[in-house]
Amino acid sequence: MTTTVAEAEEGTGAPYALSHLDALESEAVHIFREVAGEFENPVILFSGGKDSILMLHLALKAFAPAAVPFSLLHVDTGHNFPEVLEYRDHVVAAHGLRLHVASVQDYIDRGVLKERPDGTRNPLQTLPLTEKIQAEKFDAVFGGGRRDEEKARAKERVFSLRDEFSQWDPRRQRPELWNLYNGRHAPGEHVRVFPLSNWTELDVWQYIAREDIELPQIYFAHEREVFQRNGMWLTAGEWGGPKDDERVEKRQVRYRTVGDMSCTGAVDSDAVTLDQVITEIAASRLTERGATRADDKLSEAAMEDRKREGYF
Amino acid sequence: MSTITTEELSATTLLRFATAGSVDDGKSTLVGRLLHDSKSVLTDQLEAVERASASRGQEAPDLALLTDGLRAEREQGITIDVAYRYFATPRRRFILADTPGHVQYTRNMVTGASTAELTVILVDARNGVVEQTRRHAAIAALLRVPHVVLAVNKMDLVAYEESVFAAIAEEFTAYATELGVPEVTAIPISALAGDNVVEPSAKMDWYGGPTVLEHLETVPVSHDLAHCHARLPVQYVIRPQTAEHPDYRGYAGQIAAGTFRVGDPVTILPSGRTTTISAIDLLGEPVDVAWTTQSVTVLLTDDVDVSRGDLIVPTKDAPATTQDVEATVCHVADAPLTVGHRVLLKHGTRTVKAIVKDIPSRLTLDDLSLHPHPGQLVANDIGRVKIRTAEPLPVDSYADSRRTGSFILIDPSDGTTLTAGMVGESFATPEPVKDAADDDGWDF
Numbered sequence: 001m002t003t004t005v006a007e008a009e010e011g012t013g014a015p016y017a018l019s020h021l022d023a024l025e026s027e028a029v030h031i032f033r034e035v036a037g038e039f040e041n042p043v044i045l046f047s048g049g050k051d052s053i054l055m056l057h058l059a060l061k062a063f064a065p066a067a068v069p070f071s072l073l074h075v076d077t078g079h080n081f082p083e084v085l086e087y088r089d090h091v092v093a094a095h096g097l098r099l100h101v102a103s104v105q106d107y108i109d110r111g112v113l114k115e116r117p118d119g120t121r122n123p124l125q126t127l128p129l130t131e132k133i134q135a136e137k138f139d140a141v142f143g144g145g146r147r148d149e150e151k152a153r154a155k156e157r158v159f160s161l162r163d164e165f166s167q168w169d170p171r172r173q174r175p176e177l178w179n180l181y182n183g184r185h186a187p188g189e190h191v192r193v194f195p196l197s198n199w200t201e202l203d204v205w206q207y208i209a210r211e212d213i214e215l216p217q218i219y220f221a222h223e224r225e226v227f228q229r230n231g232m233w234l235t236a237g238e239w240g241g242p243k244d245d246e247r248v249e250k251r252q253v254r255y256r257t258v259g260d261m262s263c264t265g266a267v268d269s270d271a272v273t274l275d276q277v278i279t280e281i282a283a284s285r286l287t288e289r290g291a292t293r294a295d296d297k298l299s300e301a302a303m304e305d306r307k308r309e310g311y312f
Numbered sequence: 313m314s315t316i317t318t319e320e321l322s323a324t325t326l327l328r329f330a331t332a333g334s335v336d337d338g339k340s341t342l343v344g345r346l347l348h349d350s351k352s353v354l355t356d357q358l359e360a361v362e363r364a365s366a367s368r369g370q371e372a373p374d375l376a377l378l379t380d381g382l383r384a385e386r387e388q389g390i391t392i393d394v395a396y397r398y399f400a401t402p403r404r405r406f407i408l409a410d411t412p413g414h415v416q417y418t419r420n421m422v423t424g425a426s427t428a429e430l431t432v433i434l435v436d437a438r439n440g441v442v443e444q445t446r447r448h449a450a451i452a453a454l455l456r457v458p459h460v461v462l463a464v465n466k467m468d469l470v471a472y473e474e475s476v477f478a479a480i481a482e483e484f485t486a487y488a489t490e491l492g493v494p495e496v497t498a499i500p501i502s503a504l505a506g507d508n509v510v511e512p513s514a515k516m517d518w519y520g521g522p523t524v525l526e527h528l529e530t531v532p533v534s535h536d537l538a539h540c541h542a543r544l545p546v547q548y549v550i551r552p553q554t555a556e557h558p559d560y561r562g563y564a565g566q567i568a569a570g571t572f573r574v575g576d577p578v579t580i581l582p583s584g585r586t587t588t589i590s591a592i593d594l595l596g597e598p599v600d601v602a603w604t605t606q607s608v609t610v611l612l613t614d615d616v617d618v619s620r621g622d623l624i625v626p627t628k629d630a631p632a633t634t635q636d637v638e639a640t641v642c643h644v645a646d647a648p649l650t651v652g653h654r655v656l657l658k659h660g661t662r663t664v665k666a667i668v669k670d671i672p673s674r675l676t677l678d679d680l681s682l683h684p685h686p687g688q689l690v691a692n693d694i695g696r697v698k699i700r701t702a703e704p705l706p707v708d709s710y711a712d713s714r715r716t717g718s719f720i721l722i723d724p725s726d727g728t729t730l731t732a733g734m735v736g737e738s739f740a741t742p743e744p745v746k747d748a749a750d751d752d753g754w755d756f
Binding site: 001016017019024026029030171175176178185196197202203282286 | 324325355356404449534551565658
């Protein structure tokens with residue numbers, strides 16, 4: 001291993017090679033523009049987490065200097081981090097976007113959905129999401145899912161057809177060839193679109209650093225009252241934690257993912273800048289979901305099963 | 313990984329590659345070894361594999377469980393569909409299209425190879441070049457994958473003999489070269505023992521070449537753009553119509569090939585109107601020059617009619633437009649493709665109505681023999697087709713441009729992706745299709 005990349009590529013027209021971040025950015029922009037060109041009513045799923053923030057940033061670049069031709073959809077579990085809701089409303093106002101909200105709490109209040117014994121509302125998101133898609137007649141729904149997150153997601157296409165029940169059938173996926181994405185769908189069906197398919201967690205963080213994208217503060221180390229459950233640090237809240245035998249303590253933590261408070265864990269961290277976060281992630285021996293998502297620990301096929309039902 | 317600086321991480325390039333090989337050749341082991349030895353498997357993933365392996369009663373962790381993501385795949389112990397894997401070294405980021413090797417999954421190999429810059433073809437050192445190897449080489453040649461690696465696996469089972477490796481490498485290279493594969497790198501490995509995958513082998517000091525990973529890290533990913541025909545398929549017209557940008561009218565797209573400069577005289581196809589590039593925006597920033605595969609927005613000096621589906625090309629280097637497309641195709645749908653079939657053809661950003669006029673031949677991948685006028689192509693078949701399109705298309709030969717020489721056929725009734733197409737002659741030294749089956753075979 002004595003040759004460096006630069007040496008190896010000298011004399012082969014290397015000035016035209018894109019850096020890996022430029023290549024990923026260009027591909028994602030291409031995907032956004034394909035959807036804008038081929039669909040009537042697309043929407044970006046926006047949770048206020050880093051992946052959806054990245055998607056919005058890429059969409060803004062793809063159509064500059066014009067406005068983003070998509071609205072946003074937030075599936076609100078009712079167990080949100082306040083910082084994240086604040087961030088959501090701030091970006092919606094700043095970019096003059098339209099925000100749709102599908103509320104899990106509404107479904108519980110109406111008795112359509114029942115609170116689970118473990119308090120997590122992640123699986124409860126599927127019905128409000130899919131009904132909202134039908135009601136608003138969204139025909140393309142952008143998700144921030146990445147194939148590196150989970151082994152079922154590694155099988156996901158960039159354009160993923162969903163039937164009228166929003167179901168994913170991994171054995172009946174369309175082959176995806178070159179960059180010729182097929183967005184054809186019947187009325188009632190829609191296409192889930194994953195512009196970040198080929199990004200890894202580290203790519204996302206490097207790009208956020210390069211572009212200096214603002215994030216909710218919970219991604220950076222801060223003192224927080226947390227308690228331990230199943231090996232994860234959870235934030236106390238109205239969703240039902242801590243239980244009597246769980247002790248709250250103050251710790252220096254940050255979040256690697258943002259989701260429902262009841263099942264998204266924080267990690268011990270001193271990283272207060274983007275560079276420190278990147279260094280920490282590059283050295284981590286745990287995957288993002290393995291470290292911080294309780295719902296994916298339920299079974300070997302937890303994500304596949306949720307995705308089949310229409311989860312993002 | 314903890315010693316890498318942020319700058320180093322950002323400066324790396326991306327290599328997309330695919331693997332080909334049947335289950336018994338040790339493909340899963342190679343992929344597992346690459347991921348594991350490059351420290352791309354994290355503790356919780358490995359623990360999950362160990363747990364799952366133990367619950368199945370297996371003594372050692374089954375690394376194939378890392379890559380088989382679907383319930384059905386784990387149940388059957390086979391890979392059904394393409395999966396994409398991601399790993400990185402300080403030098404480069406990798407996207408691996410992990411494709412199943414069985415003949416009935418040819419369409420998945422085509423899917424994986426369509427975006428790959430490199431294909432790793434595995435053979436078992438004990439068996440040498442077999443039918444399946446020839447099939448994989450033929451698909452790599454058809455899809456014009458720029459770099460082919462022959463990984464001669466299970467060298468541990470042939471006593472790490474140089475002569476065994478040399479004979480296989482020579483036979484394969486001769487065959488691949490005949491198919492028109494531009495570059496073959498043969499590497500003797502043992503995926504199980506870890507020889508020459510990530511670490512150089514102590515048992516094969518007669519081999520002086522790179523390990524698999526070293527080769528993946530150093531193979532060039534950029535092309536000599538001076539010889540490429542510049543092509544920009546228009547995806548979307550950007551018109552802000554705001555007080556700040558009242559007259560902005562930009563044509564957005566990802567450059568499919570070559571370079572574009574401000575001041576270039578260009579022609580809009582299929583209309584044939586000519587104008588000049590007045591400005592190029594690279595995602596909001598003005599630039600003087602842009603190249604493949606950048607996503608850009610081009611502004612033109614004249615107010616000509618340009619919309620999604622059009623192709624912007626240099627006036628001095630415009631392709632001819634045609635309504636009669638001849639191509640080599642791989643049929644990817646379960647329902648057959650027949651003569652007279654009415655389809656949609658997506659080429660670049662343009663989708664047009666089309667009809668299958670003729671299917672002159674079908675290729676048998678086993679022996680690369682040619683069957684004239686098969687009448688139809690079924691799933692996984694590769695053949696030649698003649699297609700008439702409702703509108704003229706500016707197509708390039710796939711040999712010149714993988715992006716503007718490729719297309720897909722779509723079933724207009726239910727949207728199914730039917731067929732992957734590559735325009736023009738296939739392989740390096742094409743000969744005309746003959747009506748009678750003959751032995752010199754694969755010259756379709």
